[in-house]
Amino acid sequence: MKIKTICCIGAGYVGGPTMAVIAQKCPHIKVIVVDINESRIAAWNDNDLNKLPVFEPGLDKIVEEARGRNLFFSTNVDQAIDEADMIFISVNTPTKTYGKGKGMAADLKYIELCARQIARVAKQDKIVVEKSTLPVRTASAIKNILDHTGNGVQFQILSNPEFLAEGTAVEDLLMPDRVLIGGDTSEAGKVAIQSLVDVYANWIPKERILTTNVWSSELSKLTANAFLAQRVSSINAMSVICEKTGADIDEVSKAIGMDSRIGSKFLKASVGFGGSCFQKDILNLVYIAKSYGLNEVADYWEQVIIMNDYQKNRFSDNIITKLYNTVSGKKITFLGWAFKKDTNDTRESPAIKVADNLLSEQAHIEVYDPKVTEERIYADLEYLNTRTNEENRSLLKVQNNPYNATQNSHAIAVLTEWDEFKTFDWQKIYDNMLKPAFVFDGRGILNTAELEKIGFICYKLGSGTRI
Numbered sequence: 001m002k003i004k005t006i007c008c009i010g011a012g013y014v015g016g017p018t019m020a021v022i023a024q025k026c027p028h029i030k031v032i033v034v035d036i037n038e039s040r041i042a043a044w045n046d047n048d049l050n051k052l053p054v055f056e057p058g059l060d061k062i063v064e065e066a067r068g069r070n071l072f073f074s075t076n077v078d079q080a081i082d083e084a085d086m087i088f089i090s091v092n093t094p095t096k097t098y099g100k101g102k103g104m105a106a107d108l109k110y111i112e113l114c115a116r117q118i119a120r121v122a123k124q125d126k127i128v129v130e131k132s133t134l135p136v137r138t139a140s141a142i143k144n145i146l147d148h149t150g151n152g153v154q155f156q157i158l159s160n161p162e163f164l165a166e167g168t169a170v171e172d173l174l175m176p177d178r179v180l181i182g183g184d185t186s187e188a189g190k191v192a193i194q195s196l197v198d199v200y201a202n203w204i205p206k207e208r209i210l211t212t213n214v215w216s217s218e219l220s221k222l223t224a225n226a227f228l229a230q231r232v233s234s235i236n237a238m239s240v241i242c243e244k245t246g247a248d249i250d251e252v253s254k255a256i257g258m259d260s261r262i263g264s265k266f267l268k269a270s271v272g273f274g275g276s277c278f279q280k281d282i283l284n285l286v287y288i289a290k291s292y293g294l295n296e297v298a299d300y301w302e303q304v305i306i307m308n309d310y311q312k313n314r315f316s317d318n319i320i321t322k323l324y325n326t327v328s329g330k331k332i333t334f335l336g337w338a339f340k341k342d343t344n345d346t347r348e349s350p351a352i353k354v355a356d357n358l359l360s361e362q363a364h365i366e367v368y369d370p371k372v373t374e375e376r377i378y379a380d381l382e383y384l385n386t387r388t389n390e391e392n393r394s395l396l397k398v399q400n401n402p403y404n405a406t407q408n409s410h411a412i413a414v415l416t417e418w419d420e421f422k423t424f425d426w427q428k429i430y431d432n433m434l435k436p437a438f439v440f441d442g443r444g445i446l447n448t449a450e451l452e453k454i455g456f457i458c459y460k461l462g463s464g465t466r467i
């Protein structure tokens with residue numbers, strides 16, 4: 001079946017960039033991205049490309065090229081469903097915050113709402129593609145809803161998990177390591193799989209398009225994230241041993257990463273992993289394992305999260321200890337709030353937990369992040385519910401200039417690895433700080449030897465006493 005019109009429900013960090021790239025690479029396909037969030041859609045349609053709701057290097061150019069030609073953003077979900085031959089579901093699947101599975105299972109209510117809406121609206125056969133990350137076997141629930149509440153039309157369900165990482169979304173979409181498509185093994189299922197293969201084949205070499213059964217595809221997404229997060233927790237577990245022994249985590253990473261069986265990627269020690277996916281997906285995996293009675297498997301994966309929490313708390317504890325066991329009334333500057341560089345996304349960013357810990361010790365924090373807005377930072381703190389909004393606003397200030405943010409500070413904490421931090425005038429920063437001036441590099445990006453020459457007292461995560 002040749003696809004003429006695609007609809008994507010959910011214009012977020014995945015739906016927006018993914019559909020923009022499909023539209024750019026497939027000018028013969030009309031792509032309509034819909035969302036119930038009106039302000040988000042308005043931002044996707046804004047003439048000022050700096051106002052796109054997702055910041056990703058290179059995305060503005062792609063949107064500029066395709067928008068209005070064959071890429072459209074709209075709030076009219078029904079119309080887009082009706083028009084499309086293929087519907088991607090790319091809505092959020094956060095961790096449940098209520099009821100059974102609270103704090104562990106994925107909340108599938110938005111997925112179910114989409115399925116019910118598709119069933120109600122569709123008057124012709126459709127291919128429904130799971131783009132959201134979902135627990136294994138969700139496709140059967142979607143199929144059930146579609147078949148029982150639909151208008152008698154035929155639906156094929158495909159799983160096509162997204163592997164893009166934020167900050168490199170465009171690159172990842174243009175040249176993915178692989179595209180994974182899972183579908184039914186029936187004849188109709190094979191036709192549906194081929195239709196989606198044909199879409200991607202417009203720019204992706206065929207050998208990189210992998211097809212599997214639907215359950216393998218769903219489970220591969222959770223598995224990939226669990227393995228990636230496990231590597232970060234593993235290297236972070238070694239970082240504390242480095243600090244105790246005088247080994248250096250960057251040297252250890254390089255030494256083990258050159259072993260081709262291990263590989264060099266995802267071995268950068270940090271203040272902890274963040275982002276909307278790793279924690280959510282591992283908790284989901286742990287929940288799935290427990291639901292099958294596989295407690296040892298659940299405990300194994302849960303340890304990845306426990307280690308990550310330890311790393312964030314250890315970082316704030318260390319700041320308190322080094323600042324003579326009290327940060328009360330002291331100004332600490334945060335460089336970075338985003339969960340990684342080159343994104344404005346702050347979901348599960350380690351900066352949030354580190355800030356919360358320090359604010360509970362009555363520290364005064366000033367934050368500088370080149371892309372994250374002030375409202376976002378306050379919203380992140382408010383969500384924790386540790387103290388009132390007014391208290392957060394009086395203890396934490398947001399600055400749009402790093403030199404103002406560091407003025408009269410006792411200490412600087414690097415929470416995100418933004419490249420520009422390396423290019424600051426560190427002498428000027430030092431001159432305007434209180435002494436002794438401390439730097440806590442939670443991302444291992446600064447040249448601590450140079451900073452020490454200036455006079456800073458440096459803590460670099462994973463770097464022990466120098467012999």
Ligand SMILES: NC(=O)c1ccc[n+]([C@@H]2O[C@H](COP(=O)([O-])OP(=O)(O)OC[C@H]3O[C@@H](n4cnc5c(N)ncnc54)[C@H](O)[C@@H]3O)[C@@H](O)[C@H]2O)c1
Pocket residue numbers: 009010011012013014015034035036037040077090091092093110113114131132133134162163164165166276277
């Ligand atoms: N963020 C990533 O880097 C990433 C990467 C791979 C996979 N994923 C997965 O992709 C999915 C989406 O993630 P995201 O980061 O894009 O989320 P997001 O929160 O940025 O976007 C989801 C969008 O869906 C919209 N939505 C929810 N219910 C809707 C409905 N019924 N009708 C129309 N719109 C609706 C929301 O308003 C929101 O704008 C999740 O399952 C996530 O795990 C995310």
Ligand SMILES: O=c1ccn([C@@H]2O[C@H](COP(=O)(O)OP(=O)(O)O[C@H]3O[C@H](CO)[C@@H](O)[C@H](O)[C@H]3O)[C@@H](O)[C@H]2O)c(=O)[nH]1
Pocket residue numbers: 133162163164165166167225228232265266267268269270271272273274275276277278339340
């Ligand atoms: O060596 C490393 C690599 C990453 N991180 C941290 O780990 C987190 C996640 O980083 P990354 O995986 O690069 O970004 P995400 O956008 O969260 O992407 C992950 O999650 C997505 C959502 O499921 C998947 O699609 C991607 O394949 C997967 O990499 C960030 O806080 C990073 O700073 C480290 O601390 N050290």
